[in-house]
Amino acid sequence: MTMTAIGLLIAAVAAVGNLGSVSGFHLPHRISKYKTSSSHLAMATTTESSSNNDNILPNADHILFDVPVSNNGARCRIILYKKGISNEQVTILSPAHLGGLKSEEYKKLSPLGLMPCLTLPKHENPSQQYHGGLSSLVESDTIARYLLSKYATIGPSFQPENPKSNLIARMHDMYLTTIQGCLYKPASRLPLGDYPDRKSAIEAYRKNWNIIESFLTDDVAEDATYLCGKEVSLADATLFPSAVFATYMLPKFDSDLDHPEPPLPPKLTRWFDHLRINDSTFTKVYDEIMDTMVNSWENTNHRWDSIRGAGVRDTAPSTIFDLILNGSIPATIVRENEHILAFKDINPLAPAHILLIPKDRNGLTSLRQSTEEHIHILGQLLVMAGEIAKDTSLGFGDGARIVINDGKDGGQEVQHLHVHVLGGRQMESTFG
Numbered sequence: 001m002t003m004t005a006i007g008l009l010i011a012a013v014a015a016v017g018n019l020g021s022v023s024g025f026h027l028p029h030r031i032s033k034y035k036t037s038s039s040h041l042a043m044a045t046t047t048e049s050s051s052n053n054d055n056i057l058p059n060a061d062h063i064l065f066d067v068p069v070s071n072n073g074a075r076c077r078i079i080l081y082k083k084g085i086s087n088e089q090v091t092i093l094s095p096a097h098l099g100g101l102k103s104e105e106y107k108k109l110s111p112l113g114l115m116p117c118l119t120l121p122k123h124e125n126p127s128q129q130y131h132g133g134l135s136s137l138v139e140s141d142t143i144a145r146y147l148l149s150k151y152a153t154i155g156p157s158f159q160p161e162n163p164k165s166n167l168i169a170r171m172h173d174m175y176l177t178t179i180q181g182c183l184y185k186p187a188s189r190l191p192l193g194d195y196p197d198r199k200s201a202i203e204a205y206r207k208n209w210n211i212i213e214s215f216l217t218d219d220v221a222e223d224a225t226y227l228c229g230k231e232v233s234l235a236d237a238t239l240f241p242s243a244v245f246a247t248y249m250l251p252k253f254d255s256d257l258d259h260p261e262p263p264l265p266p267k268l269t270r271w272f273d274h275l276r277i278n279d280s281t282f283t284k285v286y287d288e289i290m291d292t293m294v295n296s297w298e299n300t301n302h303r304w305d306s307i308r309g310a311g312v313r314d315t316a317p318s319t320i321f322d323l324i325l326n327g328s329i330p331a332t333i334v335r336e337n338e339h340i341l342a343f344k345d346i347n348p349l350a351p352a353h354i355l356l357i358p359k360d361r362n363g364l365t366s367l368r369q370s371t372e373e374h375i376h377i378l379g380q381l382l383v384m385a386g387e388i389a390k391d392t393s394l395g396f397g398d399g400a401r402i403v404i405n406d407g408k409d410g411g412q413e414v415q416h417l418h419v420h421v422l423g424g425r426q427m428e429s430t431f432g
Ligand SMILES: *[C@@H]1O[C@H](CO)[C@@H](O)[C@H](O)[C@H]1NC(C)=O
Pocket: 221, 273, 274, 275, 277, 278
């Protein structure tokens, strides 16, 4: 049987997405490659200590394993730079120095292969070599707080009386960075936790920035320079690196909109611009992160080219379904939710013949274009098809035939994925 959808095809209107670009951005220096140590990081010198990693690690009180682009580790670097902690006290090295995050040598320090990781100094007394059995710390918040207490007498405390600092740092770690992957994870690593798809995760990500905005007073970056007032705090160190990332990535997802949303809400924008431009520590960390993101991730590895919304866009011509979706062509809508529209086929091939389409085509010109990115919408379409197929008020009886025509050979006539649900009579046993 040949499935005829809607015979009418309209002239193509191509919506060409503008691939995101960074403008007005000046790079003062270059970093070689992500995952290798760089000129920003103090270079190690070999010492002749006894066992394991000691052989290849420089002689400093602590080694902080981190790389310049690292969003979480950057808060520790802000603390080190701002306090003026020396290389002899804390030397920063890339995990590449030990063979990378997955190497056996690195896992001796960071069992889960996490970065950043801070080694702890040995006690003089060999019988209690390490602190309570710990030779290193992981998790940037843990490392940051350790550094703040260990070097409490040097430079700013980062711990103002204002409890807002801890609140913002905690909100950041619990709710913001946990979904930040929506901005850079490839389709094969979606969905993200509670969020079925990239778009809803990005929406939640933006909402969390707005919640942090709501904690701020109006004088941020004016009379008060930092998030909690005149004193730099852990909140600034924690939030700033994520703000670098957000201001760089979010506009990519909006670059085909006429009126893109600013990446950060107004008070946070003012705070971010102020630190980025007027505070040399924050300027340095901004440059470290952006250098790797722009030169290595974007320009060399083309990392965003596989991310739907940032690099991958639906630029196929619009179809008659767009006219139905925006009401220019009437249709008998039988069911609808946020993501799906179901309506009667105007050339029905059976007593009951319903079409279901995703409202946002999002690259699904045909089923053959689907990727992991589309798992949620494809599942939703089939669930709704099943609901429709048992709706006797639409003329369905005991069962239905549910069909997707795909491409030319499949008889697909509209280049916007659609599911046919046919019923109300006995279908023939053969296809085609
Ligand atoms: C940087 O500081 C100068 C001088 O205090 C000030 O006029 C300017 O507005 C600041 N820039 C930002 C972006 O906050």
